Amino acid sequence: MRPTEFLKSQCQSNWDAATAHAFTDALCDGTLDLDKMRGYLQQDYLFVEEFVRLLAAAISNAPSLTDAVPAAQFLAVITGPENTYFQRSLAALDAPEAEAAAPQTQAFLIQMRDARLTGKYEEMLAVLVVAEWTYLSWAAPQEKRAAGLPFYFGEWITLHAGPGFEGVVEYLRGQLDAIWPSLSDTAQTAATQRFFDTVQLERAFFDAAWAGFEVAR
Numbered sequence: 001m002r003p004t005e006f007l008k009s010q011c012q013s014n015w016d017a018a019t020a021h022a023f024t025d026a027l028c029d030g031t032l033d034l035d036k037m038r039g040y041l042q043q044d045y046l047f048v049e050e051f052v053r054l055l056a057a058a059i060s061n062a063p064s065l066t067d068a069v070p071a072a073q074f075l076a077v078i079t080g081p082e083n084t085y086f087q088r089s090l091a092a093l094d095a096p097e098a099e100a101a102a103p104q105t106q107a108f109l110i111q112m113r114d115a116r117l118t119g120k121y122e123e124m125l126a127v128l129v130v131a132e133w134t135y136l137s138w139a140a141p142q143e144k145r146a147a148g149l150p151f152y153f154g155e156w157i158t159l160h161a162g163p164g165f166e167g168v169v170e171y172l173r174g175q176l177d178a179i180w181p182s183l184s185d186t187a188q189t190a191a192t193q194r195f196f197d198t199v200q201l202e203r204a205f206f207d208a209a210w211a212g213f214e215v216a217r
C-alpha cells in the first residue's frame with residue numbers, strides 16, 4: 001500500500017467526516033446559506049496566504065527541478081485563478097475580506113507555519129497532501145453539478161476537480177510516497193502526526209463553517 005494511502009487509512013473517521021461534510025453537500029446542492037458561504041470565504045482567504053508560503057517552501061525544498069515544477073505550476077493557480085475566485089466571490093456576495101482569523105483558521109495557520117518552519121520537506125508535504133487530497137475527495141464526485149450553480153459555488157468545485165487538480169494531488173502524494181522509505185522513524189512519526197492533525201483541522205474548519213463563522217461586514 002502507498003504510504004499516503006496507509007496514512008489516510010489510519011485516520012479514516014476524521015477523513016470521512018472532512019470529505020463527506022454537510023457544508024460541502026449544501027454547497028454542491030446550491031442550497032448553502034449565503035452567510036455561511038461569506039464566512040467560509042472570508043476565513044479561507046486568510047488560509048490562502050499562509051498556504052502560499054507553505055507551498056513556496058515545499059518548492060524550495062524539492063530535491064530537483066523536476067520535483068519542483070508541478071508545485072510551482074500549482075502555485076501559479078493558487079495565486080492566479082484561485083486568488084481571483086476569492087476576490088470575485090466576496091465582491092459578488094457583497095462581503096469584505098476578514099481581518100480576524102477565527103480560532104479554527106488560526107489553528108490551521110499555525111499548523112502550516114510550523115510545518116514550513118521545520119524545514120522538513122516531508123512535514124510540508126504531509127500538510128499539503130491532506131489540504132488538497134481532502135478537497136479533491138469531496139469535489140471530484142460533484143464536478144458535473146458545478147455548471148448549474150452560481151459561480152461562487154460552482155467554481156469552488158471545479159477548482160478542486162478534473163484532471164489538472166487530480167494531477168496536483170497525485171504529484172503531492174507521489175512526492176511524499178517517494179521519500180517515505182528513506183525517512184528515519186522519528187521523521188516518519190513527525191510527518192504522520194502532521195498528516196493526522198491536518199485531517200482533524202480540515203474537519204474542524206468545515207464544522208465551524210457549517211455552524212457559521214462570524215461574517216465581517
Ligand SMILES: Cc1ncc(CN)c(N)n1
Pocket residue numbers: 044047108131132135202205
Ligand atoms: C481549509 C482549506 N483546506 C484546503 C483547501 C484547498 N486548497 C482550502 N482552500 N482550505
